[in-house]
Amino acid sequence: MKLYCLSNDPNKPCHILTFREITMMLDCGLSMQSVLNFLPLSYVPSNRLLNLPTFMPNDVDPDLEGELKENGDRIFVDSPPEFCPPLDKLVDFAQIDVILISNYLCMMALPFVTEGTGFKGRVYATEPTLQMGRLLLEELVSYIELCPKANIAFQWKSFLHKLPYPLSDSFKPKSWKQIFNLSSVNASLSRVQMVGYNEKIDVFGALQVIPASSGYCLGSTNWVISSDHEKIVYLSGSSTLTTHPKPMDHNALKNADIFIMTDLTQTPISNPDSMLGVLCVVVSLTLRGGGNVLIPCYPTGVVYDLFECLSIKMQDLGVAQCPMYFVSPVSDISLAYSNILAEWLSSAKQNKVYVPDEPFPHAMLVKNSRLKHFKYIHSSGFSTEFQEPCVVFCGHPSLRFGDVVQFMELWGNNPRNCIVFTEPDFDYIEALAPYQPLQMKVAHCAIDTSLNFTQANKLIRDLKPTTLVIPECYTQPPNAAPNVSDYIIETNNERNLITYKWGEVINLPLKRKQAQVYLDNSVAQKIMPIEIKNGLFLSTITGSLSVKDNMHNIQDLAASALGRTQNYVKYEWGSVNITEFMQKLYQEGFTDAKLETIGTNSYMIHMLEADTIIQLDDNNTHVLCNRDDIIRTKIRNVLMQCLRNF
Amino acid sequence: MPDIKLTPLGAGQDVGRSCILLSMGGKNIMLDCGMHMGYNDERRFPDFTYITQDGPLTPFIDCVIISHFHLDHCGALPYMSEMVGYTGPIYMTHPTKAIAPILLEDMRKVSVEKKGEQNFFTSQMIKDCMKKVIAVTLHQSVMVDKDIEIKAYYAGHVLGAAMFWVRVGSQSIVYTGDYNMTPDRHLGAAWIDKCKPNVLISEATYATTIRDSKRCRERDFLKKVHECVDKGGKVLIPVFALGRAQELCILLETYWERMNLKAPIYFALGLTEKANNYYKMFITWTNQKIRKTFVQRNMFDFKHIKPFDRQFIDNPGPMVVFATPGMLHAGLSLQIFKKWAPNENNMLIMPGFCVQGTVGHKILNGAKKVEFENRQIVEVKMAVEYMSFSAHADAKGIMQLIQYCEPKNVMLVHGEAEKIAFLKDKIEQEFNIKCFNPANGETATIQTPIKIPIDVSLQLLKEEARKFSALPPDPKRRRTLHGVLMIKDNNVTFMDVEEACKEAGINRHIIRFTSTVYINDPGPAVSTAHKLYDIMKEKLSQWTVTFVEGEISVESVMITVEGEEDDHKGVRVTWTNQDEDIGSFVLNLINNMGQ
Incomplete structure (x- = not known):
């Protein structure tokens, strides 16, 4: 059993697991850190961005001219943004049998893996994962396609060593790719087979895969992969906090032989609840001061909780008249879908549909116009509806594309406005770099509900896996807090700990010792157990074996040509008591038997008349008999009386 | 226990009060718990005394599974759990859990408040009963206890209808409830994988019908409504609040829009908006088309269909009215019927099945006069049309489902006795599997081979x-x-x-025998060995006989030939005690050759 690590970002995981000749991809995350190195894409040409000075390191190829721009101390690539897809050198994607998707944030690389690679396998995901994942992919593609760029910069990748930090530190820029198009997205998603929580999925009869609720977002799952006797748990984005999704299912994850854990919190230092509190305060203060609030976000997920909390807080603090705008190409679908996925929600939200009421209050907020949604900033109706001060939710959290770029240009110079970072995926200082110098206030309230290290350590103690497999970085404190040992996964003598990093292939210590067969009733009825010692029985079995879909069935064996079936084969055990044996031989008429001692418990018996020599030791008896079979059978019977069998 | 016992308490060779007791692997499971609309006495509910003469059912039933919210499948549930007594788990899908209590309350009101029935369950009992319900999602594997596993499959028929697969040990069954193998205007078709159950318990409402295309039936329906309205007549369509009603509404709504008709359509039920809300929220249970378009346009926001008021009954001019209940056995639909029946311009369209004993059933059978409890006699002059919109699988659909899931036995319920008997023969002929059709109270015992996992x-x-x-x-x-x-x-x-x-922790003792036999065979030893090999191959054709480096072996039996150029060859045979049969057989064979 092997584990391949194809992603360098533990929060956008992508692994390959091979077991019982099945190749399984665990998650298909797309690392987007690369886009921070690119200039923002604006719907309308921004003079400020166009006029940024060109950057040219000394003595390099003149072809590099125009590829790089400089803002402050940062260098940006002037090109459509590129993404770092999963490593394709270790495994041929055409060989993948199954892809398991844990949540909609871990599937953004799916078109890179399934399209144009010869991939023929199946993709499993829950219904919300598929629907919300589709929204994220469509939004991403539409943001980038709306701002086509004439030139694609690539020369700079050959001169990394001449470029300043952080561009010089870019991770494998030559493997970066342009975004896929919408038809690849559709083709890729059409391969997804929807599954429900606790649905048992059979993989070629060899493995069973079960999705278990992970409590992180709508439809998020952990995966339990098992064969007859082995249990592997793959834990991706999980949360023990109570928000809108169905709570995490702990029971299914217990006592795994192998426990692979990834996608822990990206903000180990901050607590999501207090961050939400800070956010509410910042928003109301800004609105009261007549400023606008910009919240860069994904079109689904925590944003639903933000609508709910903020609307209540704004009411309490008397700024409820300020509208909230939700701008995304998929905003309408996201709001509508979230309210029809009741079966995937927390029981509090679920019970609302029995009334029947919408599970999320945002349907109500839309009805009474406190929340307004638009596809784009340039959609019809937006400019007439738009009133300040207000709160705007829009993408993309990287600030490199999407409507947020326009709002940055619009509001960046006013110190009364405020941008609030809630999504933990991008470093906010890096995200803001191309917009500097900025007048607007910046608040950092990253809300990451996934497991923190304390929760993860407790979880592992409760679930008691035999072997724990984690990314190497979880054994070292994060860069932000290098001296705090709380932010690591504990090591413990009770279990093995194995770490991995990008590009590695790990052997996992799981040796299969047992499998399962199905005994037919007719075979079972012939079992005649013999008690060997107290409570221990043995019985021989022989049956005809049929193997189909990796299932082993044992049926009754027809009688052989010699009239008996092998089912009557018995095995002798124990040692022959030599005195007893000699006596019995004598009684049976072998009066001339002579005993010769060869060594400890090793004897030779000579019987002239029977033309027979018998060699005996503790575990063997050899009868060399050259007379007729009647004599030999007699000796055999005597011997059998002196041994036990089963 | 290598058999499965199935006893219908209701729906055995009959339609109504579906309730089937399943007993396998030492577990007892109740499939559906419905009521019979055709009766007002104790025959209305399944006969639970079959299970136990007195006292609660909890010790005898491990779990109850409800397939969908129609009252002939869940109507007796509060009676069973609260009045007879059952505290164990009840399983149903989320939409069923949401909608069933509303229909139960509706029915309770009609029975108690309108008909003044005694000894009926109360509103509180419905609530208490629903607290025992555990909602399941499609395809989710639910462990009821450590032995019983259940899994729901999509059944079409009505919102939230499910077929249930139930497994105990190595035995399994599939109970279809009511299902529909062709997608309709708002629901998809039933689907099941090749789960190979020991028994498939299928409904057989339309056991002998193979229906014409749905489109024709729809066109027919629209034409008849249109003609009647053109003549200034009134159309009454008795329906249940949820289910068929929504499908017919979609149909009429689009037709009215297309033909630009002005006659009013009413939906006689305060529940309309609420009912449609359920459809909106459980849109994942509707068909592909509605799911795809619901963000842009909600199919269940009707423009032409307005709420009905009792006063409208006597309004002049044409109108179309949807009224509950669907079998004309009580309530508003019956009230409207009494008013409109004597006018030949009017029309009654029965879109669903009517159980015996209901007014609907009488009229469909051609009754021209209907007498009511209070001696009131109503003459039926209005046109009466039966349109099977009821989403059940027809004979073709039932055969298709059998093909999908490959059961080893079939049991038919929820259909009239003769029709079921006909289909039973057909299934036995076509699939060569056993088919059972027990009547109520009869037990079908089905032998199953057991496989023991080790x-x-x-x-x-x-x-x-x-x-x-x-x-x-x-x-x-x-x-x-x-x-x-x-x-x-x-x-x-x-x-x-x-x-x-x-x-x-024991030591095995290996016994070996070796005997040498002398035979006369001139020539080199190898050729003797070859001859022996050929003989062994022929005589021991069931075994694999190998010949490597002058050594013939069969299992643990080894034969070697000694003596090079002599005429007299020694043939040495050696074997372990486990192959005594072959060993002594070979030895005898060679002995006989030597003589």
């Missing part, structure tokens, strides 16, 4: 596989697995003999 050492399997694949391919060669079963502290493991001895 752990096996991988070494044993791999060794067999290695030997098997080392041999030249031969499709007729059977594979055999031989080993030792070890039973220790309730653990049963299958392993090879060496492992077993090691695990048991």
